[in-house]
Amino acid sequence: MNSPFELFGLTLTTTTVISFLPALLAICALTFSWQRSALFLTLLSVLFAYTFNVISISGLAGIISLFLMSYGFTNLKHRALRVMLGSGVFVLSILFFVHAFPGFNNPLVIESYLVSENAVPFSKHLNFDKLMVGIALIALLVPRSHMPNNKTAAKVFVVSTFVILVGLAGGVLFGLVEWDPKLSPILFGWVVTNLFITCYAEEAFFRGFIQTQLQHVIVHPHFGQWFSIVFSGLLFGIAHFPGGAAYTVIASLLGIGCAYGYQKTNNILVPIYIHFLFNLMHFSFFTYPFLA
Numbered sequence: 001m002n003s004p005f006e007l008f009g010l011t012l013t014t015t016t017v018i019s020f021l022p023a024l025l026a027i028c029a030l031t032f033s034w035q036r037s038a039l040f041l042t043l044l045s046v047l048f049a050y051t052f053n054v055i056s057i058s059g060l061a062g063i064i065s066l067f068l069m070s071y072g073f074t075n076l077k078h079r080a081l082r083v084m085l086g087s088g089v090f091v092l093s094i095l096f097f098v099h100a101f102p103g104f105n106n107p108l109v110i111e112s113y114l115v116s117e118n119a120v121p122f123s124k125h126l127n128f129d130k131l132m133v134g135i136a137l138i139a140l141l142v143p144r145s146h147m148p149n150n151k152t153a154a155k156v157f158v159v160s161t162f163v164i165l166v167g168l169a170g171g172v173l174f175g176l177v178e179w180d181p182k183l184s185p186i187l188f189g190w191v192v193t194n195l196f197i198t199c200y201a202e203e204a205f206f207r208g209f210i211q212t213q214l215q216h217v218i219v220h221p222h223f224g225q226w227f228s229i230v231f232s233g234l235l236f237g238i239a240h241f242p243g244g245a246a247y248t249v250i251a252s253l254l255g256i257g258c259a260y261g262y263q264k265t266n267n268i269l270v271p272i273y274i275h276f277l278f279n280l281m282h283f284s285f286f287t288y289p290f291l292a
Contacts (some may be wrong), residue, residue: 009186010109010193015052016126019045023131027196030138031269042135054128059103063132066092070140086213089141093205096129097239104129110189115288116180122289124190127197134201142208142268156261160274163257167250168281174246177287190283199276206236206255207262207271215263229259243290254278 002013023045029038046063049055055063066089073085095101106128112121171177184190214228236259237252258271282288 007189008192009184009189010124010126011111012109013107015048016054016107016109019049019052019054020126020128020131021045022048023128023135024192024196026135026139027131027200030135033144035139038135038139042132042139046132049128054105054107056103056105059101059129062092062096062101062103062129063136066096066132067136067140070136074141089137089209093133093137093209096133097201097205099127099129101129109193110186113186115184115186115283116182118178118180118292119287120290120292124193126193130201131197134197134204137204137208138200138268142204143212143266152264156264156270159260160257160277163253164274164278164281167253167257167278168286170246170250170253171282171286174250176244176246176250176290177282178291179285180287181285184283184288187283191280194279194283195272195276199272199279202236203258203262203268203271203275206232206239207259208268210235211259211262225263229256229263232259233257 002015004011004013006012007017022041026038026041026045029035029041046055046060050057050060069085069088069092073082073089076082076085092101096104099106104127106125108123109126110122110124112123115122168177172179211228211232214231215225218227233254233256234252236255237248237250240251241248243251254275258274261270261274262268264270
């Protein structure tokens, strides 16, 4: 039997759990730089997802292409080949993000749930395509992380705190949200999907891939760093333009804060957790997702 059941605020089936759990564990393994374990778990997840029709043959081909391109981009030295492979990673990642690549049947796990009384209903899919982007980039393409020193960590803490507070205040001033502290029944399920799918994938792409490559292309010690920070942040904001102009401004500010944290630490976990902390504060203390 594959009947739906409730778990952590998510409506799941047994086949959904079997398909996604190894990939979510792979993200956890990558957090500790256990690359081989993560890739093995991802292989299991892809096989289960194909078996249970979460992905079709075209989705499988897309995933294989993304992983091979990411590996080749990192390990090949020929400039023309790297440009082609990098372009392929960029295009495939975008298509996976906007769910335009065929062959993915992302299950709906939260449907029209009223997180806040005065908010628009919230729905959420478990996006296997987006999850694969996060794993492929962090496992094969994003540079290995290191721990920042205390002085650097203090700077990043101050900047990220400022960005988060200003962004949330901007949401109130722009009329997107209101003060609404709550402990939602779907909190844990939301945390799993937002942190391990949304934040890991988006930061791996915008910071670990885009920002890193800009820093390599623009080698000026000061201009290159600041250009990559601002460009990465603004691109992140533009990606949120469907939410409106005000949402784009706030997302751009958050993106710049995440980019600053990544540039200062070279640790992909830093922008991931800045991004997640902003989202968690939004979910827990303000109207979510937006005022109706």
